[in-house]
Amino acid sequence: MPLVTMRQLLDEAAKGGYGVGAFNVNDMEQIQAIVGAAKETNSPVIIQASRGARKFAEDKYLFHLILAANELHPDVMIAMHQDHGNSFETCKSAIELGFTSVMMDGSLKEDGKTPTTFEENVEVTRKVVEYAHERGVTVEGEIGVLGGVEDGHGAGGTGLEHITDPDQAVEFAERTGVDALAIAIGTSHGAYKFNKKPDGSVLKMDVLIEIHKRLPHTHLVMHGSSSVPKELQDIVNQYGGHLKPTWGVPVEEIQLGIRNGVRKINVDTDNRLAMTGAIRKVFAETPEKFDPRDYLAPAREAMKKLVAQRMTQFGQAGHGKDYTPISIAEMAKGYASGKLDTRPSMAGAR
Numbered sequence: 294m295p296l297v298t299m300r301q302l303l304d305e306a307a308k309g310g311y312g313v314g315a316f317n318v319n320d321m322e323q324i325q326a327i328v329g330a331a332k333e334t335n336s337p338v339i340i341q342a343s344r345g346a347r348k349f350a351e352d353k354y355l356f357h358l359i360l361a362a363n364e365l366h367p368d369v370m371i372a373m374h375q376d377h378g379n380s381f382e383t384c385k386s387a388i389e390l391g392f393t394s395v396m397m398d399g400s401l402k403e404d405g406k407t408p409t410t411f412e413e414n415v416e417v418t419r420k421v422v423e424y425a426h427e428r429g430v431t432v433e434g435e436i437g438v439l440g441g442v443e444d445g446h447g448a449g450g451t452g453l454e455h456i457t458d459p460d461q462a463v464e465f466a467e468r469t470g471v472d473a474l475a476i477a478i479g480t481s482h483g484a485y486k487f488n489k490k491p492d493g494s495v496l497k498m499d500v501l502i503e504i505h506k507r508l509p510h511t512h513l514v515m516h517g518s519s520s521v522p523k524e525l526q527d528i529v530n531q532y533g534g535h536l537k538p539t540w541g542v543p544v545e546e547i548q549l550g551i552r553n554g555v556r557k558i559n560v561d562t563d564n565r566l567a568m569t570g571a572i573r574k575v576f577a578e579t580p581e582k583f584d585p586r587d588y589l590a591p592a593r594e595a596m597k598k599l600v601a602q603r604m605t606q607f608g609q610a611g612h613g614k615d616y617t618p619i620s621i622a623e624m625a626k627g628y629a630s631g632k633l634d635t636r637p638s639m640a641g642a643r
């Protein structure tokens with residue numbers, strides 16, 4: 294089967310009441326880990342690449358590695374997504390390359406650091422939606438600003454500085470027609486999200502609930518949703534690492550989000566920790582080893598195990614073969630006819 298669109302994966306997830314993990318990749322081992330976990334748990338999956346990843350892997354390597362995964366494992370539903378596109382040009386280049394989904398993060402200026410105005414965000418996102426939907430490609434937008442910095446992207450600060458305003462979210466969805474919307478409800482990018490053990494109210498769940506109620510057809514996205522488990526931090530530190538104590542988003546909070554309209558959950562940090570811990574362990578225990586396969590294989594296995602666990606926790610496990618893929622050409626027709634229109638004012642027309 295061809296690569297599928299993120300829109301189709303998320304529409305199905307909404308019907309089934311589950312969430313879909315979106316895992317970041319930079320190299321072959323990470324792609325193998327994700328696809329291996331998807332096969333093992335029978336999950337549809339979103340594989341995403343940030344601008345930093347595309348640069349690191351020179352675009353084509355990454356694209357063809359994902360295509361290889363698709364060719365070797367045609368039974369796995371894979372959507373290929375651009376994470377945090379910073380401009381129309383970045384999104385356009387991803388679509389030209391063959392990505393089936395893009396994020397236009399218009400919450401920040403092209404430098405990926407400075408918050409934009411609401412109008413600037415609407416304008417650039419609407420332009421990307423128009424270009425992408427004509428080609429059947431999914432668009433994720435962002436309203437509100439997430440905390441932290443990752444891959445050089447982010448406004449910094451804590452996740453609580455720019456919480457999404459539900460009225461703005463509704464206006465944004467109406468004026469842009471995005472398929473999915475990343476909202477700021479207290480999460481932040483990177484490993485250092487919370488400096489103490491979070492209680493049951495780390496996320497602004499009331500904001501999420503209100504947005505979902507008012508935008509039932511726009512799929513909500515949680516960024517910065519690694520749980521940063523202590524076991525993974527401990528392995529890194531036990532074998533010579535120096536991570537400061539930190540806490541991520543508890544899985545139960547993510548599951549609460551999924552029950553309230555969250556369909557896409559971004560996870561990167563946890564996988565980085567799992568791989569680095571496994572590599573450090575090999576280096577520390579068997580310093581005589583020097584074949585990269587001796588540490589890349591356990592790193593890949595550690596990431597696969599973590600991804601499979603998240604797929605089960607998010608509920609996508611077991612849903613890999615529920616439906617047949619819709620081509621991007623078919624999706625383009627759906628957008629042109631208005632059938633895939635998510636705007637609140639179009640509710641009656643669907």
Ligand SMILES: [Zn+2]
Nearest residue numbers: 482516517559
């Ligand atoms: Zn993000």
